[in-house]
Amino acid sequence: MELRRIIPFAAYSAALLLAPPVFAQSGSASVGGVARSQDDGSALWGATVEVVGTSTVALSDEAGRYRLRGITPGTISLRFTRIGYTTLTRTVTLGADEAAVVDAQLGEAPLRVDPIRVLLKRTRMVGDPLDVNEAPGSVHVLVAEDLDSPAFVFDNVHDFLRQVPGVNIREEDGFGLRPNIGLRGTGSERSSKITLMEDGVLMAPAPYAAPSAYYFPVAGRMEALEVRKGSSQVRYGPRTIGGALNLVSASIPDRLTWFVEGSGGEYGSLQGHARAGASGARFGWLLEAYSLDTGGFKELPNEASTGFDVDDYMGKVRVNSDRLGDSYQELELKLGYTTEDSDETYLGLTDEDFGSNPLARYAASGSDLMEADHSQIQLRHFWTRGNVDVTTTAYRNDFSRNWYKLGKVLGTKISSVVGTPEDHTSALDILKGADSDPDALTVRANNREYFGQGLQSALGLTVGTHELELGARFHQDEEDRFQWEDGFQMLDGSMSLTSAGEHGTQSNRVSSATAVAAFLQDEISLGSWTITPGVRFEHIEFTRLDYAGDDPARTSPTRTRVNRVDAWIPGVGFSYRMSALRVFGGVHRGFGPPGPGADEATRAESSVNYELGGRWRRSGLAAEAIGFLTSYSNILGEATLATGGDGSGQAFNGGSARVAGIEASLDYDLLWAAPGVTRVPLRLAYTYTRESFLSGFDSDYGPWGTVAVGDRMPYVPRHQLSGSIGYDRKSWRLSISMNASGAMRTQAGSGPIPVGQGTDAFVVFNTSGQVQLGQLGTLFAGLQNVTNQIHAVARRPAGLRPGLPRSFMVGFRVEGVR
Template structure:
């Protein structure tokens, strides 16, 4: 049986798949220069891939989701969007994607902290080095495109190269005067408005944009208090650009972006016992009636582009500052027992569970924590690229650097409550900073270089990134709220890391090419961490096929960890000191990513097109290669050969549509295999597993005129019920059936 899941099997699978693709690709063999325009182009300063039409030249696997692809379903949940990308792993939590959990190629996915998150080419996590957990995430509805980078292609982005990067591209300033109003209403009193107005002249450009979203939520809180379980998001963006004439001797463009986002969500970490989930998956215990997440995010970004009329080189620079504060006031302990332990063993903690359900309790039986944290990140980054023809080859040289600082300030306290006839009554008020009083910060300087060499049928792209990371954690006394006495303990750690990689593309003809690459995987440690750095060697090999009516891609990946690191967070269930890191030792993850896209035109003898898209990820092995003991709840005591949790063996998406001149209907099916929620081997215990599920979404739209259209969407058409996660604490349901109807006016 072991042989069936060996790397050799994966390699053979890729080889067979590529052989089938290659048989369809018989054609004359052009040179790489003939198959793609290698001339320099004015770069979009906010993209990583540059021109998405030349993605096949990338020395590593990468995916680009265009505006049209995002617009098909108009999802506000980024995790539903990313189901279309193979090799991306997702763990739902509350059904709306407010704080998504995204991983790439088995990197781990807690709060998307194991990958690099960017908006318009700039790191966007609250504190990307000192506290990368994505409690802020850009509003999906104002994104015009997305880039997903894996393998060697992610080296230019940042140090989290174990998995890769997701870059979200916001609405660009329109080339001409343009306006959009997109409004919708749906179940659970869901309301959404996306609107913008902008335009450009020869030298000036501007954009004003907003997204407004709110919902009452689909869960019901026990007891007389009740209340909604939804959220409210207000998002505003303004952009201004000034530029020289397009034919100036040196073209320059300076763009400024300001963004403001506030969110109020009645969300909780408290899930359900399996027994209660089976009775009513939409139930929320009375003990979560006070739970609330509040946040405010501000972003400032300048982008500058300089390139000569000859376009022989270009220099792009971005300066940024992000400020984020949030407070998640939520239930943490009941009778001194953590909620994860309570729901994991309801028989032992039957009395405490009764209090959570609404039975009368003593004073201070329920403790809620003010998880109050302030963050900032700031920096400047620049990239220079130039082209040359030397030694019979075409070259593109790229050199970049970034200076970055970020900080997380935790100032937290706890309040006590008693349950009184289903109502929570406050019985104690914790002093500010009396639970956690600490500051973590990071200072990072990095440089990267990349050389693309194109000769004959080959494109080879070696790259290298160097980072020096200075991390510090200062702990202050919980009796010193103004921090006048200075830190009680300071821990510092410095990391100097060199991250090399190389990717190669070989074009057999204008339709078929092979690609391969190897790169160093790395994740920086946390401030003050005593754990070793996370390092791996990542390999990939596959092929792409392109022709006007359809395309296909199959890539095998293999990640060989020298040390896999876990980080203790409340969102993984707690049970350890928050922020502590654990060495997982050697580990192995490998699998195959497959994507196919096609569009049949004029079917049924009419003007109807049929677009079809498939994304499939097979991960036969994601396991620890050594045994150890840890207090990290998702791992626990690990034995050699245990599976890494939350990595499904199979996941797939199949989308099919019917598109005519004025209307379009699309259906997408998402399948996810059951996953292990705690490290282990053999058959998965029922209380340590998510559910296998297959759900269908439907979207339709009709254009009355070129400017006015109506649309509808139904998520989870058949109202499937399934456990999507068991963390942070207890069983959590996937989003039930929900429908919305809306209209769009634009010019």
Template sequence: MRSSSFFQPALIASAILAAISHTAVAKDTDDNIEHLTIFGSAQAVNDVPGSAHMITEEELNKFDFTDIMRTLTSVPGVYVLEEDGYGLRPNIGMRGTGQNRSEKVTIMEDNVLAAPAPYASPSAYYFPTAGRMQQVEVLKGTSSAMYGPRTTGGVINMLSRQIPDDALAGQFNVTTGEDGYAKVHAYAGGSGEQVSSVFEVFRYQADGFKDINNSDRDTGFVKNDILAKVRFNSDKNAAYDQELELKLKYSDEDSDETYMGLTDADFAADPYARYSASQLDNMDTTHKQVQINHLIKINGRFNLMTTAYYNDFSRNWYKTSKVGKMVDEVQEDGSIIPVKKFSSLGSGGTEIASDYDRGAESEIYAQVKANSRDYLSKGLQTVLDIDLDDHQLKFGVRYHEDEMDRFQWVDEYTLDQDYQMTQDDAGVHGADSNRIDSAEALALFVHDEYTLGNFIINAGLRYEDITLERHDWKDDLARTQDPVKHTKNTVDVWLPSLALTYRVNEELVLLGGIQKGFAPPAPGNEEADDEESINYELGLRYNNESLHAEAIAFFSDYDNMHGNCTVSQNCADENVGEQYNAGEVEVKGLEVKAGYEFKLANLLVPVDLTYTFTDTEFLNSFESKLDTWGDVTKGEELPYVPDNQLQFAAGLVGDNWRGDILVRYMDEMRTIAGSGDIPNDEVIKSRTVVDLAAHYNLAENQELTLNIDNLFDKEYATTRTHGSLMAGKPRTMTIGYKYSF
């Protein structure tokens, strides 16, 4: 891991500024927030010509989720694939795109790309800490083309803690619960006439809900997140109104997570067990970010927002990748000698680990891979907003660079009859993988929102010019010579979009649109084509004081869909990093969202319904070494896309208290591409999970909270993508106290 010492003094300095800067009259910050968000305001969501959802701070606080995947189930057309139970490494998809490491979705924080290397290696092993976010926005369809590079599914933008408008404001929140869960969240800051700031600390941890067989090691995590912002405003008599904001962020994570799930038989016996062979598995990460925002209001019609950003992410996931045992091997001379034979987790390794824990093997062996990688992502982007009354124009440009540096090795261990792991061989650092994948990208877009009576026409055009490279040194661990292998891809693409909304009256809006979707190929895949699609949507949106509802039908027509071969997809070592072209694919479906607020005596009863129907089909046959696809026959369905998803939420709100219940249903889904009935060893069964939350105000600025995730303790499997079954989080109760000032 690279040292973070350079970053800590800057955070301390910002904390001091946060304490002293609230010495003058508060200043309105709405204009700055608007440039960090997609929609700007909740009212603006109604006019978006497509699927658009804003999850406000009030809604986020209802269930106090720290797992972004539980938060996003309230948005139709979004699919989540649980893995660790706490949302440390989310798997998010939209409108039929793959969920693996959220690689097909554009993830942003404060309007800046958040993935460690969004072009060169989009799989998000880092994800912004959802529990500290103030707002979450989800945009799918035609308007998402402004937020590339991946435009087929959609975009998620998370708004971090904003500087309070008051001279001094803050909050302290502490939570404790089952399985050693604990959370401390605090922030303080304020706005002065020209200098404003905020400082925030977020820490959460758990011992984990799984137990390693024959071991007392924890299976939990600790994650720290520190944020500091300082904003400088121009003098009120200056010729131009300007804002300059510095954002510094540091986070780290230490989690005892694994890719090793359970066999079907072991899952049925105890879904929360872990094999002894996974006892050393650990993820260690560090993330550092610097972001500088500058806003200048040239006049009443022209605003220019410019952002420079730098993200540095390092991680080492040290985890068992293969398990083996001693077998007799016949030599050429006819003699028989014992040799170690290793198998990957999805090709017999998990079964060997299971046999060992059940006593069928007295000694086995494990290869523990150090998936050590360093990421860099940096760039400069600017957006010019022009208000021409009927035309609202946006011109944007972004220059971006990112890279992933892989320097991996494999250690070998023996597991003896006492279930202890002893290292037999220390791997040479870099011997397993020794390469850099990098990208340079220039993106430009123009977007025009033209109001013509009750019609709003949205026309957009995005251009991406991308250079992708892979430098592979293989056995040259010092990298003193030229790379053994160097591949280079260049991509340039024009992405038009057109959408229309028609306001029938003050409450009802009709909408529709068409766009070209895109995702670049991976570095090192010179034969891989772009992922391109034509996406259509048509629907309506209704809003009045008590009722809000929308229904949108979508259709994504892929000319070519990508499948990326990753360890998380259970790909063999020699295939990791490869990319497969699936060719033509169709994804169609329906998204429904509705909410109503009843009045019952002196109580309010808000209810909310979210529903998604999805139908997928491969339109041609092909071969791949991707575990979830395999060899595909025309007419088969995509894996890990349920036909039906349904969520129902209901609340009861009194003068100083409220209670909410959340019911989530997910249909069964296949884990390998196929058609017809799903075989038992290729299915994730349907499930219904219920969450409960309660809030009680002790005083105007003090609150007690009670949360119960998975109220009825439903046991369910979440995925087979690692060659074995992983379990969802069991019933977990937490209680909290919140003080605001």
């Protein structure tokens, strides 16, 4: 995997080669300003601003602001364009070293809707980011400016999503390799309780049969993240209780666009990212490569790596008809491939050892290794004519992984050893490196293969005040477990293999699902009102075949489970526009399939969800506040290794429960009204969540155990807060951000969190800066966890685990547009 070394070298080499001509351009001019809508004066994000006849191009940001640098003095023409808006040309005369301000107001295109804007509505949860304000429900979009912050040095999707209220995060490895994301109090374990997509296509390893996100799309290569909650999510399934997360990959650009970026930092970390693409009248293409390699921040006694190496490649090609014709169609092929090698483990620390050195790892975890490969293919066709459009996508995802990790010592699960070390002193000594007998350590090869494939199509039809969308999807997926366990001996602090297990003897089973889903949604415009009723239907057939450990050829299953589920999922949302204020709300049914591990007594997860809120947009201020309530009639837990369980996949009914809360966010440019292009952006996001079980029960699901009425749920903090403030000048930018969270229970219960059953509250500060060196490129640096606050973020799967300590990264970016 030498790409991680080639890309940073290429970036620095390009910078050195370009330096002489760039530094010779003293006296060049610049121009900046704000692009706004002529209709209501709102900022236009994503408007293209170009100096006509040159390769100097820029895009406006979320505040509508743009900058063009390195312009030859004289009279120039500026062209402003954006999808769905008319083109505007402005002429300006620039002197040497002058920084001119040119604002622009674009009117909406009056004759026809741009087909690309229609396509965005079918393939994204929001469509055009400018439509966020119109949504009849809670929706947030993080665009490139939010994702490119150098403060997030490892492109951890957890760090990105902390900017969004209503998102629950449980860290595990400090890097976000296997994210744990929940929405509005749903379980966060391996992001299995939300609908996870990339470009509108299901992306979990086996979204129905095994949704735990042991594969997660590389967030660092995305151009946007969309989070949608509320009634309008009936378009997205199968899981509709908390919401949906859609990762948007880079779009094929309209003109030749490229960048190369390389950075390096703490723990021997190297990151490289390169992208190039272009379009002609009837053809477009894009190629992208991303690599991140680090030695890790945890410390083994033998000083071996505790980090990872991730390489990701993606390509797109498109053929299309004339965009200005009476009808338009395009065919786009997307291919992707990702590999991961990570020295990660489930083994954490005892409370005492965490207090002594929270970054330590026990010697017995030194052989733990995750090896994974993922490939994807999507073929999408889009056609539109007049008020009708059809979008159809065929897709296939394949994922294989083998997580070779310690499971037991002296026959006892590692979670029990570190959880009650006073009862397992001999086993704990071996974990730390004491000599042992042969086969004292049991290392499991969690060898699994997955696939997910399907065909989905959506028909859009606009008739008068009705905008109808009818969608259908046929989907199949599978998880194949073929696992074994090896025995090891600890000698002189090192592990050596003493017995090799027979493949298939630990877990030998195949779980699969076939699903047919359909939805119908109608967006009805009635003056200032927008009403959006919709309904979704899911028909799912689960099958699980268990084979004997001594039957590697799988001649006959020892047990067959078949489970069929049908669900109708209705919902209705509304919004009402009052000048700068928009009030919205909705109610919908929440649904979560029980999976192939369910038995006859297991019910589907079900709830009724309510929300009511308002958005304010005016004069550089965007504010939002939402109240939500999720009333479960049945909540589910699943026994997995990640929860400290036995990995059986057995689902447990939790009965009725309730989650209620408030989400609030604010975005404001403190210099919105000031002339020029200097910005001081301020952003805040807050979440308050109050959750409890309304049923008492006993379960073998570790995070629940014995539950009494009124007990709080695990891994849901009461308070969460994130914020940032920046100072953005003509050629440089500084920012400071903060993330804070209250302590979380790791076990259901009431009252103060008992010792040994919680995580730490924390406040983490980050800072970053970047400077534009003319046309040479951009130098950037980021420092995460400035105060080096060491805090416990989890106790599962097996022991205390720390968050990311203070980490820095510095890099350089070269880019161009023609």
